[in-house]
Amino acid sequence: MTPQKKPVVTCPTCGKTVEWAPEQRWRPFCSERCRLIDLGEWASESYRVPAEEQTLPEDSGAEDRRFPLYIS
Numbered sequence: 001m002t003p004q005k006k007p008v009v010t011c012p013t014c015g016k017t018v019e020w021a022p023e024q025r026w027r028p029f030c031s032e033r034c035r036l037i038d039l040g041e042w043a044s045e046s047y048r049v050p051a052e053e054q055t056l057p058e059d060s061g062a063e064d065r066r067f068p069l070y071i072s
């Protein structure tokens with residue numbers, strides 16, 4: 001009377017329950033698609049970093065203003 005409890009994992013991409021069995025080829029993902037999606041996002045994550053590094057020069061300098069102020 002021992003119920004065979006198969007280990008179950010959750011697909012990191014879609015959250016679907018996946019049985020941890022040899023026939024589940026893409027575990028812990030539920031399918032190849034979910035696996036590729038996860039890998040793709042991981043890759044784009046690392047590509048995104050350099051773009052965020054750009055910082056605009058803050059000090060335009062009061063002496064180097066491009067727009068002269070005409071105050072009358």
Ligand SMILES: [Zn+2]
Pocket residue numbers: 011012013014015016029030031034
């Ligand atoms: Zn999935």
